[in-house]
Amino acid sequence: MIQKNTSYFLIGILFLGYFSHLQGSGAIALLIDPSNPDSNKVKIFQETYMGMLEGDSGYGSFGPKTTAKWQEIIYDHGTYENLYKEAVIFKEDSNFMDSNKFLHYLIDAPNCSNALKLKAKFMRSQLFYDLSLYVESVDYFKLLLSEDKSNELRKKSLFMIAYIYNNNLDMYTDALNYYNQFLLEYKNDELIPSVKFEVDQINEILERIKG
Numbered sequence: 001m002i003q004k005n006t007s008y009f010l011i012g013i014l015f016l017g018y019f020s021h022l023q024g025s026g027a028i029a030l031l032i033d034p035s036n037p038d039s040n041k042v043k044i045f046q047e048t049y050m051g052m053l054e055g056d057s058g059y060g061s062f063g064p065k066t067t068a069k070w071q072e073i074i075y076d077h078g079t080y081e082n083l084y085k086e087a088v089i090f091k092e093d094s095n096f097m098d099s100n101k102f103l104h105y106l107i108d109a110p111n112c113s114n115a116l117k118l119k120a121k122f123m124r125s126q127l128f129y130d131l132s133l134y135v136e137s138v139d140y141f142k143l144l145l146s147e148d149k150s151n152e153l154r155k156k157s158l159f160m161i162a163y164i165y166n167n168n169l170d171m172y173t174d175a176l177n178y179y180n181q182f183l184l185e186y187k188n189d190e191l192i193p194s195v196k197f198e199v200d201q202i203n204e205i206l207e208r209i210k211g
Helices: 008-013 016-025 039-050 064-074 077-092 096-108 114-130 134-146 152-167 172-185 192-210
Strands: none
Touching: 039 064, 077 096, 077 114, 096 114, 114 134, 114 152, 134 152, 152 172, 152 192, 172 192
């Protein structure tokens, strides 16, 4: 059964600046709404993935063969992995706006795996931090705290929340609370020495404030 609205999360990215990146990643498939397929997008999809050209039977029509090929791509995990790689490249090139948009699309994508969505959320948190949007970064890192404690990204997110509260927002009580949570939940982790160092610093600051 085809999931309706599969492509809505990417409906805003058909701009000339993006399109050269998206064709190779499989994202043109994500731009097609199967309940109301745009013939121009279908043609581009058929040309890219089916070798069809003007004059070929079914060109521009979202028929059975095109639908089958579309389903093959839309349910392929590699399609979303490619989009994530594009987001990473954008971030590494300091193109934070486009990276953020790609991550947003992945997080909202109906057929993107939960594991990849978590990676996208974590990277978006890092992106906000790189932009000095510390409150937004903390809020996004907190989204990962609902994951199982064994999840590596959850652990790193907990550390980063405390770190940002301490080093960027000067919210020492909040930082201390999250660092103490880390100490309880990850007692033998390699980050424990760093956490203890930060906790000692915070306690010194709080003592000076009281004095």
